[in-house]
Amino acid sequence: MATELALTGSAPIGDERDIVQARAVVRTLTAQLKFSLVEQTKMITAASELARNTMVYGGGGEMRWEILAEGARRGLRLHFEDHGPGIPDVEQALVDGWTTGNGLGMGLSGTRRLVNEFEIRTQVGEGTCVSITRWK
Amino acid sequence: MERIPILRMGRHLLVTIQIDMQDQTALQLQEDLATMVEKTGAHGVLIDVSALEMVDSFIGRMLVSISDISRILGATTVVVGIRPAVAITLVELGLSLGGVKTALNVERGMAMLDAARVA
Amino acid sequence: MRTENQRLADLLRADHENILRGWTVEYHNYAEGRGLTQNVAAEQTAILQGLEAGLRGDGDAGNFNTGPWGTLRDTLAHLSRNRAAQGETADVTSGFVLALKRPIFDALQRQASGVEGQIDVIWTTSAIVDRMAQWTISTYQKTREEIIVRQQHELMELSTPVIKLWDGVLAVPVIGTLDSSRAQMVMESLLERLVETGSELAIIDITGVPTVDTLVAQHLMKTVTAIRLMGADSIISGIRPQIAQTIVHLGIDLQGIVTKSTLADALAAAMRMTGHTVSRNGN
Numbered sequence: 001m002a003t004e005l006a007l008t009g010s011a012p013i014g015d016e017r018d019i020v021q022a023r024a025v026v027r028t029l030t031a032q033l034k035f036s037l038v039e040q041t042k043m044i045t046a047a048s049e050l051a052r053n054t055m056v057y058g059g060g061g062e063m064r065w066e067i068l069a070e071g072a073r074r075g076l077r078l079h080f081e082d083h084g085p086g087i088p089d090v091e092q093a094l095v096d097g098w099t100t101g102n103g104l105g106m107g108l109s110g111t112r113r114l115v116n117e118f119e120i121r122t123q124v125g126e127g128t129c130v131s132i133t134r135w136k
Numbered sequence: 137m138e139r140i141p142i143l144r145m146g147r148h149l150l151v152t153i154q155i156d157m158q159d160q161t162a163l164q165l166q167e168d169l170a171t172m173v174e175k176t177g178a179h180g181v182l183i184d185v186s187a188l189e190m191v192d193s194f195i196g197r198m199l200v201s202i203s204d205i206s207r208i209l210g211a212t213t214v215v216v217g218i219r220p221a222v223a224i225t226l227v228e229l230g231l232s233l234g235g236v237k238t239a240l241n242v243e244r245g246m247a248m249l250d251a252a253r254v255a
Numbered sequence: 256m257r258t259e260n261q262r263l264a265d266l267l268r269a270d271h272e273n274i275l276r277g278w279t280v281e282y283h284n285y286a287e288g289r290g291l292t293q294n295v296a297a298e299q300t301a302i303l304q305g306l307e308a309g310l311r312g313d314g315d316a317g318n319f320n321t322g323p324w325g326t327l328r329d330t331l332a333h334l335s336r337n338r339a340a341q342g343e344t345a346d347v348t349s350g351f352v353l354a355l356k357r358p359i360f361d362a363l364q365r366q367a368s369g370v371e372g373q374i375d376v377i378w379t380t381s382a383i384v385d386r387m388a389q390w391t392i393s394t395y396q397k398t399r400e401e402i403i404v405r406q407q408h409e410l411m412e413l414s415t416p417v418i419k420l421w422d423g424v425l426a427v428p429v430i431g432t433l434d435s436s437r438a439q440m441v442m443e444s445l446l447e448r449l450v451e452t453g454s455e456l457a458i459i460d461i462t463g464v465p466t467v468d469t470l471v472a473q474h475l476m477k478t479v480t481a482i483r484l485m486g487a488d489s490i491i492s493g494i495r496p497q498i499a500q501t502i503v504h505l506g507i508d509l510q511g512i513v514t515k516s517t518l519a520d521a522l523a524a525a526m527r528m529t530g531h532t533v534s535r536n537g538n
Contacts, residue, residue: 016159016160019158020156020157023156023190038220038439038443040221041189041219041224041225042224044190045190045191045225045229048190048192048194049229052192052194072397107193107229109230110193110228110230110231111229113229114225114229215486216486218485219450220443220449220450220485224442224443226481226484227477227484232483233484238483238484240450240453240485240486241453244455244486245486
């Protein structure tokens with residue numbers, strides 16, 4: 001495992017081993033940025049959810065990260081991108097999830113609560129990119 | 137792929153999850169536990185997650201499934217050792233693990249299982 | 256290298272002692288005893304060195320944030336951080352830097368090698384020392400802000416202690432407004448202590464919380480849910496009649512959370528819930 005990761009990078013998300021790897025990468029990055037334990041856990045969990053979505057719904061893709069610096073503020077931004085079918089109704093996807101009871105939704109609404117910034121760009125037939133940011 | 141070992145302690149089964157699990161590993165554990173509960177006629181299942189730094193929706197659903205399946209097979213399940221940061225994250229995610237009994241540590245968990253046995 | 260930079264750099268080197276002395280006098284005149292006196296000479300020397308290095312690197316006031324001014328910037332930042340931490344005022348700290356202008360002008364006059372080029376050097380001096388003062392002040396401000404943030408954090412921690420009432424029961428008396436960051440802190444420290452002490456019950460007393468709106472109620476619910484998730488129980492006490500009315504009025508569902516109006520009632524309930532009975536010694 002690298003002792004310190006670069007400011008930007010990417011990791012492929014193909015199979016479930018990559019989800020474990022993605023979590024490990026985010027763990028290293030958040031520790032590097034000296035996030036609190038709770039902040040680290042939230043970001044790693046969010047990454048796990050989104051990486052799984054990329055694999056399950058997007059047919060695979062990649063996770064890209066950026067370490068942000070805005071004045072004295074430091075942050076971590078993660079992008080989860082796939083070239084899968086895209087999400088036809090984003091509004092619905094943001095509402096659906098565990099609340100519908102069957103527990104099979106994408107859980108985007110829950111994931112959104114774990115981060116400071118949440119952005120989703122999607123196009124039917126082209127793919128999806130979910131970007132999340134946590135500031136220290 | 138690693139397989140989580142299941143230990144037998146009297147009429148209880150004890151599982152300690154110490155690795156960052158792949159999805160398949162979790163599903164395998166679910167299956168193995170169901171088989172073991174049935175085979176041993178266990179009354180209780182104790183799952184120790186105190187080593188887990190993260191519990192996401194997949195693992196959460198696994199825990200709920202294990203609890204439900206074990207109950208049908210006649211055993212009570214207790215999950216012990218959820219870390220504060222994990223608990224806070226699960227609440228924020230909106231996963232309350234409804235129906236899953238929890239305890240602070242192995243000691244209390246075993247006490248719960250023993251008490252449940254009487255019922 | 257620009258001529259005025261060359262002239263100024265050479266001047267700083269040639270008339271070093273006089274400039275230092277003049278600077279000290281000017282500074283003490285301005286500060287009138289309000290300034291810090293330790294290490295001043297060392298700071299001044301370091302600043303003059305950094306200034307000379309920047310000039311020889313052909314820096315100008317317009318590009319103070321880059322290039323050859325690095326060492327000078329670091330020296331000034333170090334100085335202002337120290338001064339800010341020790342409570343020196345902003346005007347005295349910047350006054351220290353600005354007091355450098357006068358001795359340099361005096362040194363130029365002593366040199367008096369002709370009026371041409373004099374204006375350029377004076378202008379360069381003024382512009383650069385102004386930038387130095389601005390830089391010093393912005394670092395000073397940042398340090399003060401950091402101190403304030405740290406103090407706020409410490410205050411938050413001090414104001415919500417987690418108390419162990421007896422074996423297995425913790426209590427958190429919350430006093431003051433419960434905003435997001437505070438609620439987060441209370442939740443985190445309470446959960447940590449639950450694990451540390453192996454307690455089964457937490458009493459969250461909100462007698463000292465003036466208002467409870469939907470947001471505060473949400474925070475409390477999250478805390479109670481997290482405690483339940485970990486396998487412990489909680490009681491919320493200190494709910495005044497007005498707060499009870501607000502809760503009903505806002506339609507907040509307490510979802511089976513045990514609540515008590517007074518801490519005393521909560522203690523009694525905690526006793527029962529943990530299997531204790533209290534009896535008075537007969538007399």
